[in-house]
Every structure is written in structure tokens, then in C-alpha cells.
Amino acid sequence: MTNPEMDAQVHFTDIKKHFNSYTLTSRMNWVLATYEGIALMILYFKLRSTKAPTVKAT
């Protein structure tokens, strides 16, 4: 399934060199970026819920 020779055949430029769905390194980068994105989202929503002002009973 993963073909190291594919790394040599496919030529990408700019950001696509590090984030495409063909080479082993870029696939790894996409996976790590997805995990980091999920972690950031969880962190954001957690911080938002702690910062939200609580409604005081009158």
C-alpha cells in the first residue's frame, strides 16, 4: 500500500510538499495536524466553558 518509490515520483511545491495524501511524511503530517486540531478545539471549548460567567440567583 505505501510505496517509498512514490516519494521520488511525486513532485509537490510549497505547502503541498509537506501536506499531500501521497508521500509517507505528508500523510504523517496530516494525521498529526488533525490530532492537534482536535486537541486545540477541545482546549478552546473547555476554556470557554470555564470563562463563561455563571448566572447568580436573586
Added chain:
Amino acid sequence: MNENLFASFAAPSMMGLPIVVLIVMFPSVLFPTPSRLINNRLISIQQWLIQLTSKQMLAIHNQKGQTWALMLMSLILFISSTNLLGLLPHSFTPTTQLSMNLGMAIPLWAGTVITGFRYKTKASLAHFLPQGTPLPLIPMLVVIETISLLIQPMALAVRLTANITAGHLLIHLIGGATLALINISATTAFITFIILILLTILEFAVALIQAYVFTLLVSLYLHDNT
């Protein structure tokens, strides 16, 4: 009737002491250690079977994967012998217990995954994204592949538990139905008895197939990670 149906799956005890450990250890008694160059018939047949299975199972593995040979062969021997012994009347089958199957599946699966991450970190991480995935689908596919990886040990354990438990339950039910029908209609009881015989033959096959499937899947997970 309800209590009797599931009574065979309860952990057995003798005079208040749990004997499940003895039952789990018992199949090893049936596989004596070869002590001579040319052994007796039982050991020779077992050796032939083990060689046949190991050649077929380890053919796909590289040198690293073949270090798991003892583990995989012990696994298939243990599960198949336990399943077959469980088909004896009034016996307890350890592989009907989800706890036991999880205890086998999780460490083996975790071992293969940790081996993969330790020796081939880049390839193991890249495995979560199939080659050629379109850009908009990438995050979703990474999540789906992660979930499918984490579900693997659960599927392994539940598959074995469900297959063996279902077979035992069916045998119990159809056996009970055969007995109940004897006084009502002999012909129907006879037909039900034939179904029981066929089901028992099927359960013999299922016992061996499930052992093979469990071991083969562990072997495939190992192959993906070595």
C-alpha cells in the same frame, strides 16, 4: 428454564473455591512436551498439525514478525482446544467469558501497535490516512481510521465470545426442545434431534474457525506493524 439456560456460563466453583484457573490450565495437559526425536503417535500428530499451521500462518511475516511464532501458535492451540473441550456436555468454556477474551485481545493488539509505533513511527502514523485521499475528506478519514484501530481489540474479543456463547445457547435450546417434544410428537422430536446433530457438527467447525480467525487477525495486525 431461564436460570438453567445461562447457568453453564457462570464461573464454576467447587466447595466454594473458584476452579476456573484449573479449567483454563487443563488444555495444556493435552499437549505433552516432545521428549524424543521420534515421539509417540499423539505427539507426532500434534507436531504435524502445529507445523502445518505455523508454516501457513508465518509465511506472510518477515523476520521480526516471525519472532511472534510461539505466541501465535500457543494462541491458536489454546483457543481451539478450549473451544473444543467446551463442546463436551456439562463443561465450562472459558472463551464464553468476555473478560477472558478481552484479556487475550487487548494485550496482543496493544503489543502489535506499540511494536509498529516503536520501530516504524512514520509508517504507523501515515497508516491513519489512506493514500490518495481527497483533501476535504482527510480530517474525517483520520478520525474514522483512528476509531477503527481502537475498535479492533473489542471486535476480536466480542467476535469470539458471541460466536461461542451463541452456539452453546443454541445447542442448549434445541436440546431442550428435543426433550420436550419427545412426549408430544416423536416425528418432530426426531427432526429436532437431526437439527441438533447438524448444529453440533457446525459448532465443532465454529470452534476451530473462531480460533483460526482470532489468531489470523492478530497475525495481520502484526504484519501491518512490522
